[in-house]
Amino acid sequence: MKSDWKKTFRDLQIKSLQTLYKLDIPGDLYLLFLAGMTGVLTGFGAYLLNVIINTVHFVLYNQGGADLIAAPVMNYLRILFPAFGGLLVGLLIYYFSPEVKGHGIPGVMDAVVNKGGVIRRRVAALTSINSGLTLGSGGSAGKEGPIVQVGAAIGSGIGQFFKVSQSQLKILVGCGAAAGLAAVFNAPIGGVIFAIEVILADFSLTAFTPIVISSVIATAISRYMIGSSPLFAIPTYALNSPLEFPLYLTMGLLGGALSVFFIKTLYSIEDVFEQKIDMPFIVKPVIGGLLTGILAFKFPELYGFDDSATHSALTGHHEVYLLLILMLAKILATSFTLGSGSTGGLFTPSLFIGAMFGAAFGAIAGYIFPDFTAPPGAYALVGMGVVVAGTVHAPLSALIMIFEVTGDYKIILPLMLGTVTSTLTARWMKKESIYTMKISLFSNRLEGGRNMDILQNHRINSLIRTDIPIIQESTGFDEILNDLMESSYSTFPVVNKKNHVTGIIALRDLRPVLFDRDVAPLLLATDIMSENIFVLHPQDTLADALRKMEMDDRDLLPVVDSREKMNYLGVVSKEQILDKYTKENFLLSDTGD
Amino acid sequence: MRLTDILQEEQIILPLKTSDRDETIRILIEKLANSDIFSDKEQAFQAVLDREKIMTTGVGNGIAIPHCKHNSCPEFGVALGIHASGVDFNAIDKKKVNIIFLLVGPESNPGLHIKLLSRISRLMSNEELRDQLLDSKNAAEVHELLKEEENYYFDLD
Structure with missing residues (x-):
């Protein structure tokens, strides 16, 4: 019965391809159709991920707190929530799928370069649940890594089902990644550029069109279901004086070094969890969650679902010392969460770290050169781009993403200067990005999208x-x-x-x-x-x-x-x-x- | 840039009085050596002869364009000699040659080398110009004639 159905499907596929050929339609229409499907599913996937995160968050922090437990006790319980999330994540990883561990995107890049674009189907579902638990319970990470992985798994699944060639499968993985990122950040262009620059390392036109289609559809769905304002609604910043360019250049240099520091800290802590701590695998995310919980007890801004600190740095309401402490604490909290094996993305933490760094830099610059500097919020904005570019080694993606999540075009020149300088500095100090470093740990070295x-x-x-x-x-x-x-x-x-x-x-x-x-x-x-x-x-x-x-x-x-x-x-x-x-x-x- | 920017009046020998091919090339090389074109003029001389041995550059109609691409010539240089009675260059039409352009240049820029060669051969395909060159009294007049003719062409780069 099943084989009958398969044969009918195959006949239909052959017939429709022949008809399309006769109609002289563009050769890649079929791929565009699959890309559209990837966009639709990933758009709903992003919505689902949001629902899971919000539900877990609501159950732990609101429901549990308000109705069952007295406020002071609840306050201390907050330390334990990320550890509780970690426990569930540990169990899921242990029983189902080790590849959903960590921050997602390296796995997708590895699939593209080393596995011909093939990703296991269960990855999509498990990543959503794991990251939902990690982020909802307060782990310090972002939604973007998981949703990119989910989207990529959806794209790969669709491609495998329709038996497309390896090169088209890779493009569909890119479509899914773009759609995922575009949907969670409400950043359709950023998603496209990220898929092309980071995931596929392929700037050809064949890849471009399907990725755009997928990204547009996913963003449209996400805007309808979740909302359409930019992620960070902030005042518009601009360059105050050309004299600020050297300052932004310096910020790019320092930000590149900070990015490398972040990468190194993350992987050192991951190394400690993986190699040095001799404990059952399931316990590790619990310890990571507990450490994150302790840090977040002191600074609640560190919870992954909380972007208030980034927001206030962008609007310029913080003391310099507090900004610097938050910057370092975020690096640690993210490393504890992801290094111990929980699932989440690095993009949002990079934005957070960059905003703190930029605001602190801007405040200090304003103190030394009060005559010509823009408010610290402008520096916080560029700082986000600087650290994202430095960690992922992708200046174009960083710059477009920041532009889209803030809706601020006037600051584009400093942003371009900062992201490029930071990428160059980070690449000079450390050849591997935060993603390729991960890949080189479990697989083969990548360079320019090739297995070295x-x-x-x-x-x-x-x-x-x-x-x-x-x-x-x-x-x-x-x-x-x-x-x-x-x-x-x-x-x-x-x-x-x-x-x-x-x-x-x-x-x-x-x-x-x-x-x-x-x-x-x-x-x-x-x-x-x-x-x-x-x-x-x-x-x-x-x-x-x-x-x-x-x-x-x-x-x-x-x-x-x-x-x-x-x-x-x-x-x-x-x-x-x-x-x-x-x-x-x-x-x-x-x-x- | 034009041919007549590289071939200056000082690099034109008129009248050229030499008895054979090698001596002709030698004298033209010496002429270029005065303007610091070579890192090693002996090597350059040898390179031009080597090229000549592979196939003559006597292209007929009394024209020869001995040339070489060699790392002993870091700059492009062109010298011109006009020989009243003609020298034997083993030319393809077996005739003696009266108008001899020497072209030297670096290995790294074959494009400009070809463009210069092509410009010379294009100019020399004009019979009237060839006759005018042979009738010229001095180097200044030769240079002026070539410059005027080159006005009808595009710049080389």
């Missing part, structure tokens, strides 16, 4: 090809042109009489001559060729070869025995390397179901 382990463990010697026409230095222009037109390659090595590589000729080297035929008879390969800035050796790794090709802006490079002798051995093309990479990556993929 594969690229560094394979050498190019098996890829060397010798079927390419070799051009002699003395070959005339017309003959070169002929070779080029007949070959499937578009770049050729040039050798001298001793078979030593002397240069390389690509299509683009011939272009100036093509329109100037007078000179053509005069030209030999040696006149046209570009000298070799880089050559390959058989022992080069795929990573070396790719780097040389990217530096030299070539799709193909000659392989020689040594840089001194330059004896020609063959060529390796970028296409071959990427092909090899894709296949090796495929073998490693863990489809996990």
Whole structure:
């Protein structure tokens, strides 16, 4: 019975694709439809996540407090609530799914790069419940990590159900991530940029359109169900004087360093929980929750559901010392919550830390340069962007998100300067972002969306090809042109009489001559060729070869025995390397179901 | 930039009195050496000869454009010699050459190298101009003729 149903479905799928082809509709309409579905489901998912968080919060903090327990006792019970949330989370992780532990986004990035976009279906449901418990019970984290993971799992699930190709599956994962972020932050553009810059690391137009559709739909649903005002309604800030630029630059530098400090603290504490504390796994989130509870007892602003501190920093109502204490306490509380294994996002904590840092910086700057500085709230706003950019290494996402959650366009220049400076500083101090660092702990290193382990463990010697026409230095222009037109390659090595590589000729080297035929008879390969800035050796790794090709802006490079002798051995093309990479990556993929 | 910005009046030899190809190239290299173009003029000379050995640059109609791309020539340089009776360059039409452009430049910029070569060969395809050059009295007049003709062309970059 079930197989009948599957066959009918498959027939229908084939028929509709053929009809669409006949109607000459855009080729990716099918993908756009799936992206739309991802957007709808993720939009409702975001609403559901909100409901879970609010329910848990209401039961623990309001219902429990007001009706059953006297106020002073209730006040002390607050210490225990995050630990209680931690206990439930620990149990769920232990019994169902270890991958929902922690802050979500690294798992999604790992799925895209190392698993061909495949995410287990149960992840969506469990992440919602776990993060609902963590955040509702007061854990110090944000909704965005979990909802990105939920959205990604929804996108991946839809793609797997409709059996799309690996590249489309990845795009659907990006659609889900964008939709999730857009829905919880009411930030449709930020969601799109984040998915493209951080999750997919793919700026191509094919990825762009479906992601936009998904993001728009999810945001529209979320606006209808939850509300449509920006996350932080604050006064409009602007640059007061051009003299403030050096201040914002300094803030970017310091903020980058602060971001690295946050990353290091988080992972050191996680390390302590994972390696140093010898206790049953279930107990760890309880301890983390308890420590968070103790901190939050002193500073209730630290609870994950409470954004009053960020808000008041943005409107400029805090003492400098209090701001700095809150900044450090938030770093600790977030590290306790997430390092111990509870589920939640890092984006909101980064906003909090950044707002405290920025407001403190702004207040101090205002004290030293009272004549030209804007109010501390302006610095708090830029500070949020600075710390987000520094932790996730994504200046564009940070800048757009801040713009969208505050609705303040006038401060865009300092924000751009701050986010870029902070990203550069943080990247210089620590190569890994708060997300990729996590991935490198449990899996392979990522760089530019590629798994570096594969690229560094394979050498190019098996890829060397010798079927390419070799051009002699003395070959005339017309003959070169002929070779080029007949070959499937578009770049050729040039050798001298001793078979030593002397240069390389690509299509683009011939272009100036093509329109100037007078000179053509005069030209030999040696006149046209570009000298070799880089050559390959058989022992080069795929990573070396790719780097040389990217530096030299070539799709193909000659392989020689040594840089001194330059004896020609063959060529390796970028296409071959990427092909090899894709296949090796495929073998490693863990489809996990 | 134009050819006549690189080829200055000082780099034009008229009349050129040499007896063979190698001597001609040598004299033109010396002319460029005065304006500090080379890091090593001997290597540059050798590079031009090496290129000539692969295939002659005597392209016919009394024109030769000996040239090289070599790291001993960090700057582009062009010299011009006009030889009344002609030198044997082993040209493709077997005729002696009267107008000899020497072009040297760095390895790193094949684009401009080709553009300069192309500009020279384009200019020299004009028979009237060739005759005017051969009838010129001095370097100043040659430079003026080339400059005027080049006004009809676009800048090189």
